[in-house]
Amino acid sequence: MTIKGKAIFGAFLYAASIICGCTREENTQAKYIFLMIGDGMGASHVAATESYLSYKAGKNGGEQLTCTTFPVYGTCTTHSANKHITCSSASGTAIATGVKTNNNMLGVDPEGNPLKSMAYALKEQGYRIGITSSVPVNHATPAAFYANSNSRHDYYSIALQIPASNFDFFAGSALIDRNGADGDKETMDDVLEREGYDVCYGVSELKESSDTDGVVLLSPSQRSRALNYEVKYDEKDDTSAEVLQAAIDFLGENDPFFIMYEGGEIDWAAHSNDLNSTIESIMRFDDAIKVAYEFYLRHPDETLIIVTADHETGGIALGGQAHHYELRWENLDADGKDSADVSRDVNIGWTSDTHTGGPVPVFAIGKGAERFSGRMDNTDFYGKIVLK
C-alpha cells in the first residue's frame, strides 16, 4: 500500500473506531468491577516473584502469576502534582478521582478542595461498594476511595469518614489510631456500630452476622502494622483470598458491585528491602487476584478485573553485584540472615528504601479490558472505569 493509501486506510479505521467506540463505550461498563492495587508493586517485583516460582519448578523462567496471564497489558506513569516520585495518598487520589494532588494529601486537590472518588460515582449508579485492604483501611490507598483529608496522617478523622461514606463493605487489619492519635477519642468500633455498621473480627464472625447493610471486617489479631513496616503474618488472620471471597459473598451477585482490593504490605516489605516478605506478599496478592479471576470465569461477560500499582517501591532489580547472570534463589530461604544479606546472596539489587518514579504495570481482563492497553497515567483510571 502507498503512503497515501495507508493514510486513507488509517483515517477510515480511525473514523470506524470513533463510530464503534461511541456505541461500544456506552455499553461496556462491567456489572462487576475489581480494581486490585498492589501497593509498591513494580514490574520487577512481579518478575522477581515469577523468577522465584520458576526456580521452584526447576526452570530459569516461564512460571506466571495469575495477573500476568491476563490478555491486556499496559504501563502507567505515577508522578504526583508536586513531586517526581509519588506517595501512596497522592497516587491513590489520582487513581480514585482522576486528579493529581500533592504528596501526603488525600482525596483533595492541591488547593485542598475535596474530590469525588469513582467509588462514590459508582455507588450513585447503584453499585454496591467494597473497600478492602490487607493493611488498615484508613491507610492512604484504600482511604483515597472514601475520604478527603489535607493530611493522610489524620487517621482518626479519616476513619470517621468510613461510616459517612455509606459504602457497604470494608475490610482490613485493625484501624490505625482507632481511639484517636492521643487515645482520648471514642473508639472507632463504637462509632461504627452506632452508625449502623457491624464490626466483625474475622471471616468466621462475619459468617455469623446477619447484617446485610454495612460491615467492617477487621483482622482477628487486631494488629496495626502501619507504623513500623513490619510484615508478619498471623495464623489467626484470614488470608487475602479469604477476605476477598468474603467481600464477594457479602456484596452478592444481584446488584452490580465495585471492589477495590489493596495488597498493602508489598510496599512495606519493599521499604524494608526484605526480599522474602516482598515475594510472599506478592504471592498473597496474587492469591486474591485468583479469587477475582475465578469469579470472572463464572461471569466472563459482566466482569472486569484491573490489576495495577500506585507506584514502585525499593527500586528492586533482578541482578545485583554478587553473581554474574545468576539469581541464586536457593539462598532466599536461609533463616536468621539479615535481609540485606539475603538479597545480596540471591543477587537481587535495591536502589532505595522508599518509592521510585518508574512506571507500574497494568493487567486487565474482562468486559472493557481493552481500555487498559498501552501507556496511561494514573489519572486515566477514573475515566476508563466510570463510563456513565
Ligand SMILES: [Zn+2]
Ligand atoms: Zn510506601
